[in-house]
Amino acid sequence: MAGAGIHPYHNQWPPAPVPPPATATSAAAPLPPPPVHHPPFSTHDEVRTIFITGLPEDVKERELQNLMRWFPGFEASQVNYKGEKLMGFALFSTAQLAVAAKDALQDMIFDAESKSVLHIEMAKKNLFVKRGIVADSNSYDQSKRLRTGGDYSHSAYTTPTPFHPPPVPVWGPHGYLAPTPPYDPYGGYPVPPVPMPTPTPAPAPSSYVPVQNTKDNPPCNTLFIGNLGENINEEELRGLFSAQPGFKQMKILRQERHTVCFSNLQDLNSASNVHHSLQGAVIPSSGSVGMRIQYSKNPFGRRKDSNYSVASPSANGAPPALTYQ
DNA sequence: AGCACA
Structure with missing residues (x-):
């Protein structure tokens, strides 16, 4: 009976940083410092954040992040949609690396279609990273979301894999893009600097x-x-839940302020497993917030408003309960 | 915190 509830997702977000499954990376060569998980109390109070303007209006945080992640020392980025002009920030592990990224990105054509040319300066203050969610030191605002380096950082520059282009030289000095080349803008490199998000x-x-x-x-x-x-x-959300064992159907409800979702599973046990295994899960499009999972008030298949007790005397053998309510 | 659909 009980005790055999082993499900493939035994996630319970280890409270302490658990060492990742070490892929046979021999620590022989001197590796650059791990780009993420930088404690908030940095010993140096130097500014190691760059300030980015010239982003197209429809820029996504993910786009900026996917650009920045190729630069050594990148830790986190953020787009501020609040002001009249978009502002981006990117935090690096050291001021030197921030400057290097600044120089490499200076005057880069971010989007040839919208004629966006980046302008980079050193920021006045460092980006404030607070456990995945961030606020500029000046103000906290919901319209700003931060993306941290995340777990992909291992594959970028820490290991010189042959198929990953060394990012920085690609868009060298000033406008590696010709006026409007309709062809491969990454001139000669077989792989674009931003990897395709896995469609699966x-x-x-x-x-x-x-x-x-x-x-x-x-x-x-x-x-x-x-x-x-x-x-x-929604697709991401659906992909996650539909892959859970026992999944039957789900419904995503877009509300004014909060989007919520109902996931219906074949039985209580499956639901319980998912309830546990995905509690607090973060998926890319959710920003950096973890989902909260509760059992639904109105389970699928049961009517919300029942006038007289349980309104389905089907084959469950339960006698009609006497409920005066 | 925000609980629809049958």
């Missing part, structure tokens, strides 16, 4: 964040998922 919905969340699940509802076959972030991608 990765059923594994990118990370987990502790969630305080204040109160839950009685266990049932349907899960209510909230705290999904404003820019949640």
